[in-house]
Amino acid sequence: MDPTLERGLVEKAKESLKAFDQLYEYYLPRIFGFVYNRTGNKEIAEDITSQTFMKAMTKIKTFTYKGFTFGAWLYRIAHNNLIDFYRKNPHQVDIEMNRLESDENVHNDAEQAEKQEIILDAIRHLPEQYQQVLTLKYFEELTNEEIADILGCKKATLAVKLHRSLKALKKIMKKDGFLKLLHLHMK
Amino acid sequence: MEKDLQSLGKVLKNTRMVDSKSLEVHDAFKESLREQLFKKYIDDQRKGGIARGTFGSFFQKWRILLYIFFIVVFLGLIGTGAYLLTKQSPEQTPTPVVTQKEVLIASNVVLVDGDVEYKKSDDDRWVEVKKGDTLKQGDSIRTGNGSRVVLELDNGNAVRLDSSSEVLLLSMDPDAVVIEQMRGESYNRVSSSKEHTHTVKAQDVEVEALGTAYIVESKPKKQKVSVFVYESKVKVRINGDEKSVKELKKAVIEVKEKKLTILEMNQHEYKRQFASWNMNQDKKMGYETHEKVSPVVAISSPISGIQTEASEIAVTGTVTDESALKKIILNGTIYTSKDEYQKGFNPVDGTFDVTVPLEVGENVISVEAYDIYWNVSDVVSVTVTRTIPEPVVPPPSSEISVSAQALGNLKVKITITTTTDAQNGFKIAWSQTNSIPKYPDDSWTYTGGKYGPGTYSFEVSIKESGTYYLGASIWEGVGGESGLIYGSTGQIQVT
Numbered sequence: 253m254d255p256t257l258e259r260g261l262v263e264k265a266k267e268s269l270k271a272f273d274q275l276y277e278y279y280l281p282r283i284f285g286f287v288y289n290r291t292g293n294k295e296i297a298e299d300i301t302s303q304t305f306m307k308a309m310t311k312i313k314t315f316t317y318k319g320f321t322f323g324a325w326l327y328r329i330a331h332n333n334l335i336d337f338y339r340k341n342p343h344q345v346d347i348e349m350n351r352l353e354s355d356e357n358v359h360n361d362a363e364q365a366e367k368q369e370i371i372l373d374a375i376r377h378l379p380e381q382y383q384q385v386l387t388l389k390y391f392e393e394l395t396n397e398e399i400a401d402i403l404g405c406k407k408a409t410l411a412v413k414l415h416r417s418l419k420a421l422k423k424i425m426k427k428d429g430f431l432k433l434l435h436l437h438m439k
Numbered sequence: 440m441e442k443d444l445q446s447l448g449k450v451l452k453n454t455r456m457v458d459s460k461s462l463e464v465h466d467a468f469k470e471s472l473r474e475q476l477f478k479k480y481i482d483d484q485r486k487g488g489i490a491r492g493t494f495g496s497f498f499q500k501w502r503i504l505l506y507i508f509f510i511v512v513f514l515g516l517i518g519t520g521a522y523l524l525t526k527q528s529p530e531q532t533p534t535p536v537v538t539q540k541e542v543l544i545a546s547n548v549v550l551v552d553g554d555v556e557y558k559k560s561d562d563d564r565w566v567e568v569k570k571g572d573t574l575k576q577g578d579s580i581r582t583g584n585g586s587r588v589v590l591e592l593d594n595g596n597a598v599r600l601d602s603s604s605e606v607l608l609l610s611m612d613p614d615a616v617v618i619e620q621m622r623g624e625s626y627n628r629v630s631s632s633k634e635h636t637h638t639v640k641a642q643d644v645e646v647e648a649l650g651t652a653y654i655v656e657s658k659p660k661k662q663k664v665s666v667f668v669y670e671s672k673v674k675v676r677i678n679g680d681e682k683s684v685k686e687l688k689k690a691v692i693e694v695k696e697k698k699l700t701i702l703e704m705n706q707h708e709y710k711r712q713f714a715s716w717n718m719n720q721d722k723k724m725g726y727e728t729h730e731k732v733s734p735v736v737a738i739s740s741p742i743s744g745i746q747t748e749a750s751e752i753a754v755t756g757t758v759t760d761e762s763a764l765k766k767i768i769l770n771g772t773i774y775t776s777k778d779e780y781q782k783g784f785n786p787v788d789g790t791f792d793v794t795v796p797l798e799v800g801e802n803v804i805s806v807e808a809y810d811i812y813w814n815v816s817d818v819v820s821v822t823v824t825r826t827i828p829e830p831v832v833p834p835p836s837s838e839i840s841v842s843a844q845a846l847g848n849l850k851v852k853i854t855i856t857t858t859t860d861a862q863n864g865f866k867i868a869w870s871q872t873n874s875i876p877k878y879p880d881d882s883w884t885y886t887g888g889k890y891g892p893g894t895y896s897f898e899v900s901i902k903e904s905g906t907y908y909l910g911a912s913i914w915e916g917v918g919g920e921s922g923l924i925y926g927s928t929g930q931i932q933v934t
Contacts, residue, residue: 267543269480270614270636276476280469285459292456302472309476310483364454371454390451392459418444425447 253278255321262322266313276305279323282392283330289391290334290383292372300337304330324401331384331402374421374430382417389414474679481609481617481640543611544593546574550720553586553602574608581605582623589720592616596637597628599720601713609640624656626717628726642694645676652721654714662694667704669714669729675699687811706813734760734789734808734816736767741804743821748828751796758789758808758816765809769793797825835875841926843909845933846898854896855911859924861890863916867899869909875927876910885914906930 264271283304288297307329315325375383381403388399400410424430548555548568556565560577568588574580582588582600590598594613600606604623610616613635618625620641629637629648638647641657644664651671657664666675672685678697684690689704708714718728738756741747758764764786766775774784774793784791795804802823808816838859844852853867864886866878873881886897901907910927 264614268612268614269477269610270612270634272476272480273473276473280472281462281464282459284464285457285462289456289459298468298472302475305472305476306479309479367450367454368456371451386451390448391455393452415444418447421451422443422447 253323258322259317262312262315266315272309272312275322279326280305282323283326286327286387286392287330287334290372290375290387292368296337300330300333303333307333320401320404321398324398327388327402335380370430374425377424378417378420381413382420385410385413385417386421470679543576544613544616545611546578546590546592546598546608548572548574548580548588549591550587550589552588554583555586555588555600556581556583576608576611579605579607579621581621587716594635595630597626597720597724599626599628599717600624601626620655620657622657622659624654624713626652626654626713628652628717628721628724643677643697644692644694646673647676648673652717652726654717664692664694666690666692667708667714669709669718706809709813729812730761731812731814732761733814734758734764734810736806736808736816736819738804738806738819738821741821741823743823746824746826747797748826749797750825751794752804752823753792753794754804754806754821755790755792756806756819758784758791760789760808760810760814762814763811764789765811765813767791767806767808769806770795770804797823799825799827835926836924838924839911839913839926841909841911841928843928843931845931847934849901849904849933851899851901851907851909851931851933852896853899853909853911853928854894855926856894857890857913858892859913860892861913863914864888864890865895865897865911866914867897867909867911869899869901869907871905871907874908875925876908877925878912878914901933904934905932907933 258275261271261275265275280301284297284301287300287304288294291297291300304326308326315322320328375386378386384403385399388394388402389396394402396407396410396414400407403410403413405413548557548570551568551570555568557568557572557574557578557580558565560575565581568580574590580588580590580600582602582604585602587602588600590600592598592611594616596616598606598618601624604625605621606625607619607621609619615636615638617638617640618627620639625639627637627639627648629651632650636647638645639655640646641655641664642659642662644657644666646653646655646666648671651673652669653673654667654669655664656667666673666684667689668684668686670686672683675682675684675690675692677692677694677699680697680699682690682699682701684701687704687709689702689708691700691702692698722728736756736758738754740755741752754769758767766773766786767784768774769791772793774791775786777783777785777792782792782794784793791806795802802825803820804823805818805820807818838857840856842854844854846852851869855865866883866885868876868878868881868883870876870881876882882901884899886895899909908927908930910925912923912925
């Protein structure tokens, strides 16, 4: 969304349901997709997305532009909700993945599904911040600037974090045999 | 190493579950969450979210003012142009509160008829309303029995309450006005706008309009809400179910069963007093209201006063009006369309063609027409007289002559002289009006028997006294005729 337009909408949304609805319309698929890509479970993704928007509605009056955008703020809320969810439901780490109904959104072949499960499992073994960096970068395809915004760090720092995250992922995948499962050969 | 990381990045990208930027979220989830957010917004408003917001904004304002003050003092202390700062300060005045005041619209009381009271959002007391009072978000207003009030909103819309009604101004956000109707009836005149919604909530029902006029009637005790749409259309929602209700239709919602039915608005509902009063009010506000011109009926056939022997007649003609037509009523029967034989009434071109049965004598055929706004035409009538064809009667036969004599006690002696054979006997008939009484149209009796030429007398019993003609004819038997050979008497006084 155009930053100036978003800024105007956010100011309006503090008093206007309609303006909030426009933000909702734009960010709903993004936040839902972000959570779904992290969990692979539709019901949990819906729950966390709902919590995110309910919280955003409550807190929007206090939201001010202090170095990060409204979108970044929403992703932060969603991420925090995800972390909370896994803390409260540790047994849910091995949740069964379920698919969205729409064919357009999902690669349906079994091999792909298996790969997705392996990758998600490997990511969940990483520290929270690394999980966030990798998913925002590779699942959500956000720019480094946007990710830095969400994480509240400088672009240069983000590059370092990204590198470390990938390295850590590779290490885990190698150690736990994930690379073999994916038929990947790395040194 | 770097290559490995790059390819790992690619693997990650290729194995993501969904592309969030092009993802289409399931509609049911999207709408359900939207509704939850809407309810939360409304709840926050009711709990004084705006009041807190206002306080917060004031607080923010004063905090900023405090900062400015310190800056001014600081700058003054270091001797840098306090004069310049004081000139600038008005420009630096923060605007959040002003913005909010501009954002929320007010509602002005422009007409009070009878007992009307209002309650401020921060007060539990009901206070008498006077013309010119201003209501704001969170305020409530109610009318007593037989009373009415008109509220005009800053955005040009109007809410009018009928007798014994109460509403709460839930949200005065210019983009999304929400009126909560506790009971009674409200008429909502909403200016056409794609950007700003006007919603009335009654029990669990939401009625949203973009530009329209409609009445919401809420009966909490019966758990029933009715919505009457007088112009354009509204959206009616209950429990996630949304239906569009068009002009001249009504939605009836059984709140408990969450059942929403859409029906045609009937004449009584369209013309009832509160609706008519509102239309007049709309006119005063400069809105174009429905035309009041009545349709005009012209019967092209038959011409009034004609006579016919036919037992039915085709009535044709045309109805003209400024607006669309609804129906005609022809001799008490309603016609709203034409059938496959092009009989009936065509509301599109106004033509009608109806076959009407005729009674013997004078028939009055009356037509009246209604347009969609229930304007009714004058009744137009034509008179058609159905006559009975003169019976084709052969002249009395010379082969038979009849005479009669009253015997008293409602008995008559009839004497028949025949010059021909009556193989199957005679049919004797009598009538008070028909000078040549005939079998089987008039009262009759049958002699039976077989008679050759000669004179025969029979006694006939008649039920009521009066003046009668009598006649006799030779019957040709079953399948044959009676009456070709006949004779009749003059009038006989039967006592």
